[in-house]
Amino acid sequence: MSHSVESELREPLVLGEKTLHQITEDACAPLERKPNTLWWAAFFVALTCLGVGFAATAYQIATGIGTWGLNKTVGWAFDITNFVFWVGIGHAGTLISAVLFLFRQKWRTSINRSAEAMTIFAVICAAIFPLIHMGRPWLAFWTAPYPNFRGPLWVNFRSPLLWDVFAISTYFTISAVFWYIGLVPDLAAARDRAKSKIRKTIYSILSLGWNGSARVWSRYETAYMLFAGLATPLVVSVHTIVSMDFATSVIPGWHTTIFPPYFVIGAIFSGFAMVMTLLIIMRKVVNFEEYITLNHLENMAKVILVTGSIVGLAYGTEFFVAWYSGSPYEGFTFINRATGPFAWAYWIMVSCNVITPQLMWFKKLRRNVVVLFILSIFVNIGMWFERFVIVVTSLHRDYLPSSWAYYTPTLIEALTFLGTFGLFFTCFLLFCRALPMLAQGEIKGVMKTGKRKHHDSGHGHVEPRKAARVEQEKEVAHV
Amino acid sequence: MSRLACRLRILGMWLFNRRALNELRWKFGLQPLHTWNESPFKGELVDKWLGSVGGKSRLLVGVFTDEDHLLEATEAVRKAGFDIHDVYTPYAVHGMDDAMGLRRSRLTWVCFFAGLFAGAFGAFMQYYTNAIDWPINVGGKNPWELQAYVPVIFEMTVLIAGLTTMVALFARSKLFPGKKAQLIVPGITDDKFAIALNHGSANFDAERARALFARFHAERVLDLGGLS
Known part of the structure; x- marks a missing residue:
């Protein structure tokens, strides 16, 4: 038989010479044990933030968005910044699950499930902001093109804001479906191990009667490939469309053709940073260090380095084009970004996004968990400021100096942002407890347990692995 | 069934x-x-x-613990002319489609035609609403300029093609919430592999099948379903 033989020289994807059964055990362990104090502490903090955010949201919806720090000049600020920030965070999940799948990057298998979960929660957080920004969120359904009694008055399909509605809702739906399809075999594994009746029932319903049939696996693999193929252009389209919210306007600093690729790369950059932040904590807390190895972190660091450098290039290009175009408005906007009242934000952005990721050229630093963690936080901050700089600094110096203004967020805005972090982490912590965090079905597939021994020894016989559950097997019932 | x-x-x-x-x-x-x-x-x-499992009367099941043995055994029993009811694995085993002689899944066509339909629908929806039923004058531009409508056409294509593929996958595989999983042997979602052969086929020879399974290091061989 012709198999792909893994090189002995290549570092294994999963450390510790795991058997298939051990992988199942390890992947299901967080679901089956009681949460530890650290989990409860984190959950409590997340829930508190969520509660605060909920109160702030309720207040501003009841009072109106006059509770924000916006003024006549700066009409978009914190809310849109947060929206773009969260959508961007989501992109890494799809990139890991779809793009790396198409490129046959086997290391994705250890991290794809949690990255996809992160995508879904981040998109939920993102969607909250435009909803609030509508002012009357209970009329949000008006963005759907349904036959109505107002004419029928249809939505304007030429508006990038409406494209956003379609892009974000499609992105959420497809990501959720992709995630769920990936989960089904693992839910089945959790179901077959479940001891209590309630767990068994819930996992049974969710796993749809999966029984590991190879005929189903064959279709499943095809469908998975199709989803990866659909999600890849989708993820590019989503942030392209988000960037068009700005790029199709005529505001200097927004009206640039570089925006779509610049936003997409920035999204991947920030998303990988968030994945890294989460996984560095998770692998420690849930004891997944043998699955999410230094190799995985190093690979992610390389992606951060590449995307960070591209983002740096984009900053440079923007400046160059502002000068080269000869447009005084463009030129002023960019000089003002670097030296004006929001220069502090600009330089935080540059130092976090362009300078610190360059440290990743050094292998020693790429394999240092503490450095990576600090770096990932820096990138998260830097990318938030990137969006802030783009949104606010392009607006605050209007064409008439008399309308020049400064923008300061109010407490309500800050608390809403905090609330979305609460929502994000609450969802993520619950996910850690309720669903298999490791895509064990995929990890087992890239393990090639018997293969190595099989191929380098000529006699072709492999000692059967020590069956840990001989007793159980003896009780196989004849149907 | x-x-x-x-x-x-x-x-x-x-x-x-x-x-x-x-x-x-x-x-x-x-x-x-x-x-x-x-x-x-x-x-x-x-x-x-x-x-009885899968609605078939009787199955002879070889249980394996190794992917390679499973693949070789599957290939061997198929070449020996046995009727393979199904193979059960805890993960998608690479090369199993060829070993079992499965044809390519037609889900790609479902996805393609769903996408085609969805794209056309997306274009028509926008054309009807924005150019026919209530044309809005935006800066004196033509009500129908394809470029402005591409993003929504694309999103509609992906959305409907994706959802249709999901529904088709679950429908064709008969997976639905509330279905009771029929596991051929315990541990099939964990670390066991199994080949199930139909007893029913004309030239079924249990002894020969058992010998084949044993040659490829089957951990055990079970006779499931019916009364023997």
């Missing part, structure tokens, strides 16, 4: 092929029917039938 489908099939046999029905009953250790007034809806046979 659902209970209703079993009943209908038995009804069909009862009406038109009494001999096959009696053979089936015999296989399950039930008395052959002699009189016309025995109802085919009694469910006795239905229960037995459904109780």
Whole structure:
């Protein structure tokens, strides 16, 4: 038989010479044990933030968005910044699950499930902001093109804001479906191990009667490939469309053709940073260090380095084009970004996004968990400021100096942002407890347990692995 | 196979092929029917039938613990002319489609045509609403300029193609919430691999199948379903 033989020289994807059964055990362990104090502490903090955010949201919806720090000049600020920030965070999940799948990057298998979960929660957080920004969120359904009694008055399909509605809702739906399809075999594994009746029932319903049939696996693999193929252009389209919210306007600093690729790369950059932040904590807390190895972190660091450098290039290009175009408005906007009242934000952005990721050229630093963690936080901050700089600094110096203004967020805005972090982490912590965090079905597939021994020894016989559950097997019932 | 489908099939046999029905009953250790007034809806046979795995009467199952052995054994039993009911694995085993001789899934076509339809629908929806039913004058531009409508056409394509593919996958594989999983052996979602052969095929030779399984280091061989 012709198999792909893994090189002995290549570092294994999963450390510790795991058997298939051990992988199942390890992947299901967080679901089956009681949460530890650290989990409860984190959950409590997340829930508190969520509660605060909920109160702030309720207040501003009841009072109106006059509770924000916006003024006549700066009409978009914190809310849109947060929206773009969260959508961007989501992109890494799809990139890991779809793009790396198409490129046959086997290391994705250890991290794809949690990255996809992160995508879904981040998109939920993102969607909250435009909803609030509508002012009357209970009329949000008006963005759907349904036959109505107002004419029928249809939505304007030429508006990038409406494209956003379609892009974000499609992105959420497809990501959720992709995630769920990936989960089904693992839910089945959790179901077959479940001891209590309630767990068994819930996992049974969710796993749809999966029984590991190879005929189903064959279709499943095809469908998975199709989803990866659909999600890849989708993820590019989503942030392209988000960037068009700005790029199709005529505001200097927004009206640039570089925006779509610049936003997409920035999204991947920030998303990988968030994945890294989460996984560095998770692998420690849930004891997944043998699955999410230094190799995985190093690979992610390389992606951060590449995307960070591209983002740096984009900053440079923007400046160059502002000068080269000869447009005084463009030129002023960019000089003002670097030296004006929001220069502090600009330089935080540059130092976090362009300078610190360059440290990743050094292998020693790429394999240092503490450095990576600090770096990932820096990138998260830097990318938030990137969006802030783009949104606010392009607006605050209007064409008439008399309308020049400064923008300061109010407490309500800050608390809403905090609330979305609460929502994000609450969802993520619950996910850690309720669903298999490791895509064990995929990890087992890239393990090639018997293969190595099989191929380098000529006699072709492999000692059967020590069956840990001989007793159980003896009780196989004849149907 | 659902209970209703079993009943209908038995009804069909009862009406038109009494001999096959009696053979089936015999296989399950039930008395052959002699009189016309025995109802085919009694469910006795239905229960037995459904109780056997996958609605098939009997299966000879080889259980393996290694992917390579499983692949080789699958290839060998197929070449030996056995009727493979199914192979069960805890993960998608690379090369299993070829070993089992499965044809390529047609889900790609479902996805393609769903996408095609969705794209056309997306274009039509926008054309009708924004250019026909209520054209809005935006800066004096034509109501229908394709470029502005591309993003939504694309999103509609991806959304509907994706959802259709999901529905098609679950429908074709008969996976649905509330379905009771029929595991061929315990541990099939963990670390066990199994090949199930149909007893029913004409040239089935249990001894030969057992020998083949043993040659490829089957951990155990089970005879499932029916009464032996």
